[in-house]
Amino acid sequence: DQQVKQNSPSLSVQEGRISILNCDYTNSMFDYFLWYKKYPAEGPTFLISISSIKDKNEDGRFTVFLNKSAKHLSLHIVPSQPGDSAVYFCAATDQGGSEKLVFGKGTKLTVNP
Amino acid sequence: SAVISQKPSRDICQRGTSLTIQCQVDSQVTMMFWYRQQPGQSLTLIATANQGSEATYESGFVIDKFPISRPNLTFSTLTVSNMSPEDSSIYLCSVGHIPLEQYFGPGTRLTVT
Numbered sequence: 001d002q003q004v005k006q007n008s009p010s011l012s013v014q015e016g017r018i019s020i021l022n023c024d025y026t027n028s029m030f031d032y033f034l035w036y037k038k039y040p041a042e043g044p045t046f047l048i049s050i051s052s053i054k055d056k057n058e059d060g061r062f063t064v065f066l067n068k069s070a071k072h073l074s075l076h077i078v079p080s081q082p083g084d085s086a087v088y089f090c091a092a093t094d095q096g097g098s099e100k101l102v103f104g105k106g107t108k109l110t111v112n113p
Numbered sequence: 114s115a116v117i118s119q120k121p122s123r124d125i126c127q128r129g130t131s132l133t134i135q136c137q138v139d140s141q142v143t144m145m146f147w148y149r150q151q152p153g154q155s156l157t158l159i160a161t162a163n164q165g166s167e168a169t170y171e172s173g174f175v176i177d178k179f180p181i182s183r184p185n186l187t188f189s190t191l192t193v194s195n196m197s198p199e200d201s202s203i204y205l206c207s208v209g210h211i212p213l214e215q216y217f218g219p220g221t222r223l224t225v226t
Contacts, residue, residue, distance in 0.1 A: 004155070034214065043117070043205055043217030044156070089156065100171075101215060103155040 003027045004092050006104035014112055019077040021107050023090030026071065030092040034101070035064060035075050038087045047088075048075070051095075080111045115140050115208050117218035125224045126196055133192045134221045136206035141186035144209030147179070150220075151202045159204075162189045196225045 005024045013019045023033075031052035036044035050057040050064045050073065057064050063076045077084055090104040116139040126132050136145065145162040159179055160168040168181040183189045193200050201224050207215040 002155075036217075041122075041219065041222075043207075043219045046114075046214045046216065049214065091156075100158055100161075101156075103157075105153070105155045 001026075002104075003030075004090055004102050004104040006088075006090055006107050008107050009105070010108040010110070012110045012112060013080050015082055016079045019075075019080045019084065019109055019111065021075040021077075021088050021090075021109065023073045023075075023104055024071055025073075025092050027092070027094075027102075028071070029094040030102075032093050032095050033064070033066060033073050034091045034093075035062075036089040036091060036103075037084075038089060038106070044089055077109075080109075082111045082113050085109055085111050115142060115216045117206065117208060117216060119206060119218040119221050121221060122219065123222040123224075125226060128197050128225055130196055131192055131194045132196065132223060133190050134204055134206075136189045136191070136218055138187045138208055142208040143186070145183060145189045146207045146209070146215065147181065147189070147191045148205045148207065148217075149202045150205065156205065159191070193223065196223075198225045201225045 003026050034049040035047040037047050038044040048059050048062050050066050055066050066073045087106045087108045089106045091101045093101050118137045120135045147159040148156045150156050158171050159174045160170040162168045162181050162183040164183045180192045203220045203222050205220045207217040
């Protein structure tokens with residue numbers, strides 16, 4: 001049973017446009033969410049996070065939105081750059097519980113020049 | 114953030130043999146984690162490596178198959194024992210960081226023939 005789902009295995013966008021990566025979760029105990037970026041032959045790199053007490057968190061070109069009622073979060077990248085081409089993983093955890101990260105399968109983003 | 118290195122970066126092994134993967138961190142950390150990423154799958158937590166005590170394994174992973182050592186606060190090893198082709202994966206170590214962000218090593222790509 002996958003508790004964190006990224007239903008789009010891949011996404012292709014043009015440079016300068018917006019990239020929207022989606023993530024759904026099923027465990028209502030999750031209250032902290034993270035996005036990681038992974039380049040080939042490298043480990044995942046922390047990108048941005050959001051606590052369930054917020055519905056939006058912004059860091060430069062990256063914004064994460066959280067819709068708790070829908071158990072859905074999304075990562076927006078504006079404007080997209082070719083260097084953003086990577087696999088993006090959504091992860092979730094419950095801060096008051098195990099604090100273990102549960103990952104989705106990832107979405108491969110390709111930004112075309 | 115912590116700088117994490119892993120050895121080896123990749124290996125090809127024969128079934129029935131064992132491989133020990135090393136993880137070195139440039140600073141002392143309390144929590145170290147070992148993950149597996151099978152082809153096309155998400156990152157799955159194998160175990161949490163605790164300094165001075167036995168590792169804590171997740172459901173589906175056992176110490177006989179994946180023995181872990183944690184001799185000090187900067188180093189850990191994961192052994193994949195009696196390997197089969199199903200063990201072909203990327204193995205990653207990570208370290209915990211407040212708040213709940215984990216930093217990953219570059220990974221070890223294992224192929225079992």
